[in-house]
Amino acid sequence: MKVIQTRLPGVLIIEPRVFRDERGFFLESFEQQRYRQIGIEKPFVQDNLSRSSHQVLRGLHFQRRRPQGKLVSVSYGRIWDVAVDIEPTSPHFTQYVAVELSDTNHRQLWLAPGYAHGFCVLSAWADVHYRCTDFYCAEDESGVCWNDTILAIDWPIKQPILSQRDKHLPSLTDYLKNQ
Numbered sequence: 001m002k003v004i005q006t007r008l009p010g011v012l013i014i015e016p017r018v019f020r021d022e023r024g025f026f027l028e029s030f031e032q033q034r035y036r037q038i039g040i041e042k043p044f045v046q047d048n049l050s051r052s053s054h055q056v057l058r059g060l061h062f063q064r065r066r067p068q069g070k071l072v073s074v075s076y077g078r079i080w081d082v083a084v085d086i087e088p089t090s091p092h093f094t095q096y097v098a099v100e101l102s103d104t105n106h107r108q109l110w111l112a113p114g115y116a117h118g119f120c121v122l123s124a125w126a127d128v129h130y131r132c133t134d135f136y137c138a139e140d141e142s143g144v145c146w147n148d149t150i151l152a153i154d155w156p157i158k159q160p161i162l163s164q165r166d167k168h169l170p171s172l173t174d175y176l177k178n179q
Contacts, residue, residue, distance in 0.1 A: 070117055
C-alpha cells in the first residue's frame with residue numbers, strides 16, 4: 001500500500017494495493033499490522049455506512065470530548081472528502097486537506113482523532129464507509145458550517161443538499177465562543 005503524507009499531522013491518504021484480473025479486483029481494505037506500521041494504532045470500535053445522492057454534503061462533524069479517528073473509503077461512487085484542523089492551539093488551525101475518494105481509485109483517508117470531517121457527493125450516488133476509533137455519542141456531537149468563511153474550503157459543489165442539522169451548524173468563530 002502507498003501512504004501519502006498530507007500537510008496535517010495525523011491525516012493520511014492511503015492507496016491500498018489493488019489486484020485486478022478479468023473477474024474484477026481484490027483489495028485488503030484493512031489489515032491491522034500494516035496499518036499499525038503507518039501509525040494507526042487505536043482499535044476500531046464502530047463501522048458506519050452512509051448512502052447519499054449527488055450534491056449531498058455532510059459535515060463538518062466531530063465529537064468534542066470523545067474525538068473519533070476515522071478511516072474513510074467509498075465502496076460505490078465518488079466523494080470529495082475533507083479533514084479540517086479546528087484546534088485553536090494547533091499550528092495548523094483552520095487548515096484542511098481534501099481528496100477525492102471513489103470506487104475506482106480505492107483511496108482511503110485517515111483522520112486522527114480531533115479533526116472535523118465532511119464530504120460531498122460528486123456522483124449520482126455514493127456509499128461511504130468509515131471505521132471509527134470511538135463510539136458515536138449524541139451528547140458529544142458537534143460541528144461547524146460547511147461554508148465557514150475562515151475555513152474557506154474549496155468545495156467542488158456550490159449549492160449542496162444539507163440536512164436540517166447541517167444547515168444550522170455555527171461558524172467556527174461562534175463554535176469557539178461557546179466552548
